[in-house]
Amino acid sequence: MSQTRANSEMLYRVLGSTNEKVSAIGLGGWHIGLKHVDEQLAIRIVRTAIDRGITFMDNSWDYNGGVSEIRMGKALRDRYRDKVFLMTKIDGRSKKAAAKQLDESLQRLQVDYIDLVQHHEILRHEDPYRVFDPEGANAALIEAREAGKLRYIGFTGHKDPYVHLHMLEIAASHQFKFDTVQMPLNVMDAHYRSFEKLVLPELVKQNIGVLGMKSLANGILLRSNTVEPIECLHYALNLPTSVVITGIDSMEILEQALTAVRTFQPMDEQQVRSLLAKTAKAASSGEFEPFKTSSIFDSTAQNPDWLGDEPQRIQQLMPS
Template sequence: MPYRKLGRTGEKVSLIGLGGFHIGKQADEKESIEIIRTAIDNGVNFMDNCWDYNEGKSEVRMGKALQDGYRNKVFLMTKIDGRDRKTAAKQIDESLRRLKTDRIDLMQIHEVIRLSDVEKSFAPAGGLEALLAAKQAGKIRYIGFTGHKSPSIHLKMLETAAKHEFVFDAVQMPLNVMDAHYDSFEKNVLPVALKHNIGILGMKSMGSPYILESNTASPVECLHYAMSLPTSVVITGCDSLVILKQALKAAREFRPFTEQQVAALLSRTTEAALKGKYERYKTSDYFDGTHHHPEWLGPAREKSVL
């Protein structure tokens, strides 16, 4: 299993990370635990999760899987939705309990998909205060944020952090063969994050999984494209051992794409990518968990002035 450095943290993380959402989808909890432990036994040390995945089931299952000595073999990441300090602090503690651990390696502000998410996170008594307090208390080690909607919102988050003299340790974003053509995180956010030595977490390499429906790229090509970017880790959902083994094989056999290979793949995907048809997380609210469940964000409050 190849490993890369997670930005300014210096941590070594596996080239692929195990996506947490899919871990809560199996009918049999034992299958979920087997997928997690098989991934770890094969060198995957980056575990992705979130407070809201499958109503907490994903964290609960991962917590069980990380018993019996597995916890110390992984770099554990999860995310919270709370935008105010009180809600965020409560979700942090709930994640710790579900994951059966006293520390989370990377905690991220989840779904920064609106400008108001930026404002609330950095406002007095905002979510970032809870994360900083948890870090000081030893509950978390590093802080990051995620989002899938627009590069402009990611850039606003980074810009606002700089104004507050704060640097995120990691940032998670869609990085795939179609993002390169349409409202691109790769072109707009990646260079800024790298400039500040922020760890890059690539997600939605297959468009969850709509890119595959375009018949323009294979699953392995999608993974290898994301791996060929300066990503620290490419997070991929594995809802079965068969899919996990595909991801493991892709990581082990990975060789960075040449410029010619990249050009050929992007040429093949250009027409399908132009209107964002296969990147529904950018063009619709289908994937926006906090749109469907605004209560996850915490109590509504007046707009803050940065």
């Protein structure tokens, strides 16, 4: 994997086949919209991250009712927009819902275009069919790309690696190749329903940009008392990830992420094995990866209206 250090602090990697260079650590958008983070602090976190070399910005149309995108939009004003690779996600599975959400994201972020837009929470086996329906969300994103509203298209999910593989298969059957895929990659994932073992090799083979998330699972991994935060970040950075997206809700946590990148050295097999051995027992049941084993993290399950209408042709098959 091609990577460079532009300065002593930040590592940059190539995003799949896009040839875009992005920071190996990405700033997670969810945390900057949380209630305990005021707007002033959120803007300070984003701008300090950019000043320190972080270029990859993560967000989503549904994060904190739009607050996360609004705050990021304010932080990216003035000279900051041109320094970042901006990503957001949309939940709509129908063309109409996806187009509407994308336009709302553009407004909140106060930008003319978004670098990368991803289909969010591909969790169910029917999601790929809805996204790639002729009146599905991917048609909206392709039109938006042609109109200059976005540059690249990807998808995300945190539930089941087989759903990710299914999404890649359905995309290929429509002669479509994603630019990026986002998924949980952490020291516990390797032991349970593993994206690292099942999906990562396929992304590397197809040269699709790998976006790792949940490297600390919002701090839940640390409650296992088996690993330290820096170890978690180093493990994710050691995988063939383009970006490891991490949630940052304080200046201290930002400093921790920057320290992880600055001190990162490629790990040998023995180092990886010993880290995985420490987490094997705690990880075996999925207890510390509740995004895989519960619906607590499934915002689209709690808000099914975000997905939009089922495809017309499916509805027409139903008996009246």
